[in-house]
Amino acid sequence: EAFIGYLEEAEGAALKTQTAATELAPATAPATIARGPAPAPDFSLRRAWAYARREAMEIRRDPIRLAFALLGPLILMVVFGYGISFDVEHLPYAVLDRDQTPESRSYLESYAGSRNFELRPPIRDAAELEQRMRNGELKLAIEIPSDFGKDLKRGRQPEVAVWVDGSMPFRAESSRDYVQGVHLMYVAELARRALGVEINTLPVNIETRFRYNQDFKSVFAMVPGVIMLLLMLIPAMMTAVGVVREKELGSITNLYATPVTRLEFLTGKQLPYVAVAFLSFLSLVLLALWLFQVPLKGGFVPLAGGALLFVAASTGFGLLVSTFVKTQIAALFAAAVLSLMPTINFSGMLTPVSSMSAGGRLMGYGFPSAHFQKISIGAFTKALGFGELWMHYLALAGFTVGFLLLAIVLLKTQED
Known part of the structure; x- marks a missing residue:
């Protein structure tokens, strides 16, 4: 009801504006016959917020989705953090x-x-x-x-x-x-x-010291990478399923029967998942600090800023996936596969992007995961911030806008 009320209120404001413009028009103007719904005005934050509130209510009323969004990353963090280790001991x-x-x-x-x-x-x-x-x-x-x-x-x-x-x-x-x-x-x-004397087996002694990870523990590198992986995987899956669910239920026809624009619809669907993903990021950081004892050497604000841009990009990728699938199962698998492959292989989580071939580097930096991997590793281990990583922040902002624009275009193509 609140969702419908917001839309009616926004539509009423648009009609009042249109009526006032008609009254001010010259009397000799030729009469026109309206065909279909009135053209939608520019972007309305109120209509986008109405869709965001509606999506947030649906998430709260679905305990399975809510638990998957909040508890799923924590469980996977524990599994990956302890299960993936390159330390050779015992x-x-x-x-x-x-x-x-x-x-x-x-x-x-x-x-x-x-x-x-x-x-x-x-x-x-x-x-x-x-x-x-x-x-x-x-x-x-x-x-x-x-x-x-x-x-x-x-x-x-x-x-x-x-x-x-x-x-x-x-x-x-x-x-x-x-x-x-x-x-x-x-x-x-x-x-x-x-x-009876000390013998040097080599003419030159090499004294190796590890910077940024003096104990040479793989958990210091894996935990920031796992945070990146989960913030790419879970939000993309949740957003894609949330939009495709509208198609299966038929409620997406509201987009065609109301003055809501595609930008308002997709932005409203995206905002709740950005908020949930950012809450998940906060819990993952706390788990990294408390359970895995991984120190955060840099500032929290640069890391949080990069995470906010990254979850906006990952949810935008979920919107893009949702435009070319029709079922929730297909959306789930498509978002998982399409996000996992470049994230694991080309993000720098296992192999540095700089050591890859030209094609591998292109694949790595052509996806948002590699950029947030730099931010996450830099904040946790090297105390890097905005000044050193500003290009990666700009790249994440570009991915956010680019995925959203592509989703708008593809959604328009499907309607046509």
Whole structure:
């Protein structure tokens, strides 16, 4: 009723304006016959607000949609935050020691003392090694040759075989680096014992220090990226379903029977989802600070400003998707697939955009996710703000306007 009242009030104001203009027109003006509804005036904030209030009431009356919009991102944040990790700790490994000498045991003790490795029961033969590596019980296997101790005493260089599970290349590469580090430390200690002096195994020492993430924890990079992913996925799905729902129920005919413009209709449908998505952003930031202990080194205002532009762009993308689908299921899947593919592969969440090919960079920066990823990572880890990231804020504003204009054009084409 409030929605209809707002529209009637706005229409009444338009009719009064039209009547006054008719009375002021010359009496000799030729009479015209009106065909169809009166042409709509310019953009009316009141009519757009009427649609926004109506959509907000529908969201409040639908507990499933409301729970999905507010609780869904929190649940997915916990799942992704703990489930997606590139940290290599407590790597399960076992040993096939064919030598069984004090020298081989001394070498293997170097691995047992590291927190990066977790020792499992020893391996008896090559067949067992293959079986345990294949079923995933072991991610690393160390094979000591039979003459390891003798060759070491004679000054030879015995070869130690290290088998690494390469099914996950990033972890496999990190595991290899850890093994090489432990091996070099053992060689240096062995030389010190033999000669009684400190021996530099390399002519130049490299001292590596990690900036912005000193503990080198993947959660500091993954949590800001997951916030970006969820703010792209959930709002786009919710907005697309909200508009297509009007088509299925037939209530979209109000757009054609009233003086409401397409801009007012789409803006009114978009505003409640922008508000809900921004509330979701606030809860995700609190979860990142409290549960995952990810510090926000930059200012909250630059991050919140970027998030507001980003959810406006993601809901605008949902409006665009809704213009070429006719069912809620199709809208749900289309919004999910079309937003997930560029967000995961080209946003910089897993691979930096700068290291991609020219086509990959074009795909990345041609979608809003890559721009908010820069803002999110910059605010959380590098204390960046408006001054350093202003181009990404402008890009998000451009995506917001561009998606909305495309949705208006496509909606008009469908009506025609």
